[in-house]
Amino acid sequence: MPIVFLLSIALQAACAIHVVRSGRPLYWIWLILVGSYLGVLIYALVAILPDWRHDPRGRNVASKTLKIIDPQRRRRELERQLELSNTVDNRRHLAEESLALGDYANAQELFQSLLTGMYVTEPYFMLGLAQAQFGNGNYADTRQTLEALIEANPGFKSPEGHLLYARCLEELGQTEAALDEYRVLADSYPGEEGRFRYGRLLARSQRRGEAREVLQTQIRRARLMPGYYRRKEQSWLKAAKMELAQLGDA
Template identity: 35%
Template sequence: MPILGLGLHVIVAILCAVHVWRTNQERSWLFVLFFFPLFGSIIYALAVIAPEMSRSRGGRRVVRSVRHSLDPGRELREAQAGFEHSATIANRIRLADALQGAGRHADAIAAYGEALQGVHRDDPDIQVKLARAQLDSGDAPAARALLEALIARQPDFKSPAGHLIYARALAACDERAKAREEFDALIGHFAGIEARVRYVGILESWGEQPAARALVEDSMRHIKHMPAGSRRLNDEWIRQLKHAATRLATPA
């Protein structure tokens, strides 16, 4: 076992050394890595790799995911502390986002509503977030009405997230024809596969298993052509798509 452990330490050190070489880090790191393979790799990961990850979109997502797994309430605590320290609009929105992420949709709705004041009363991005909280709280008609009013006031505003929320709200209101139209438009333009996976679930709830199965098959082909980075960003939706593929594999 000690030999195996030492081998793993050396392998990790080699991987870190490859990172040093490819990213043009100081060559002194190679000395640290190979003279102290275990502690050197840990120090390098903390000093170089972790900050590098935090600057990339995918890296930030990984860091957030790990932090959430280790301490699910951390973001909400920090958002509450930030807002108590300084009640700015930015901090209020961060708090609303954290409440939404924690599943406290009613509190999130109240916080977003409070953010829609003064010069921000017509802010379309805040309204989209409010509509999402309303939809997730079970109030699809309110989300639909809010987004339709936003579209009427600001017809040039484009929001893929808002478009998806609107399509989901229509489906929840049993406006099937309109929901189909919105989802058909979304699938061709929405980045990622969330829209596809949500539509699969909606088609299943309507009892349209053949249509859901066809969309799953098309989506499985679609993800094969996605760049690796995009697949990583969509890993949870890809898992859900694979579960749907299993569910729908055999016609009912």
Template identity: 35%
Template structure:
């Protein structure tokens, strides 16, 4: 059977699958206009994750979906909020705004939700603290985090801990920040804690300890493909920081 016929059959089968399963019609145009790329993308993003709900499959779906429709999650969160102005929808939209660096919008979502029975909600308080930090208000962010822990002493969140340590750095409370990072970097799942800790050590003129942390990040990235793919920009920055330090020591 000619290759053209096989390709056409695959395209038709995928288009039928797209329509039957209610997928975004964007996929139809992608499969028709760029058959090879469109077919591979659709299989990886839509079909494989359905067959296997593995962490890798889900990550691939998110990555490619963001490439083709980078504002999908934000748009969906906005639609939900417009359909029903609930605290849950505000929180979701606030999170998506944070992901996009829309800190003023995020602040409005979280701040307006901290009322009534939700006045002491730790997730809302954390979201507001993240928005304040993104807006360049580390003092206010730290105040919110201190209040969060006072009201919710059992609340544990690695992103909240990282944010608190970064607030201390921004406020030039070096010793307190180092104490937080000493604990944080041992359990934080990504490279961010080690990276920001290394930056702090550079500021404190401790290049040797900073280099050790940068090297730990790169060693983990070499061993763990998933870790590497999730943190590509930060790993690139880590390589640049390590190169700069090595140059300064020679």
């Protein structure tokens, strides 16, 4: 059966379900069925798109779709805003977007430009700089930035910053120091990444029994968590199971 025909049926079915659920007149179903792609297009323009503009979930879906289609769109908007007004907020937004897109060189330059004057020890700007430095593979600079951050802001707490520091130590070959940090993160980090990285580094350090115990405990704990949590942490839980499989039986 041609793919075009199957796609038409799928779109018509989805629109028909929307008609029923939204309480619209049933003549829309006949229009959709008779009009095929044209009927679907008309219904989407007249009914679905206006609904999405007033529905936070619809706006969220539309935003994610646009990001997939054109991932650079928001950055271009932020660059235009920065050209119009070179403010701290505009530079921060562009730095964060560059970081999210993996453009670590640009993010590093922007965060460094923010760390001046009254913002010279701003902890979130320093953390952003450290994340960009890590992304660029500058692990020694990352460690230096994070240590300067804590020295200047002793009360600042950031699970992401703590995890980044542990990863930095691991990359620098300071295994025991990294394990000490991961050991704390295994209980304090709000998610499964800290526990997984602790177990994996134990395994890489030939401490297979300890690694197995950490990863098995991680899987058991996750089973007791709500479904939405397991879905959110699925990638780390899957990685933990794969690591366990490689470790084999005791």
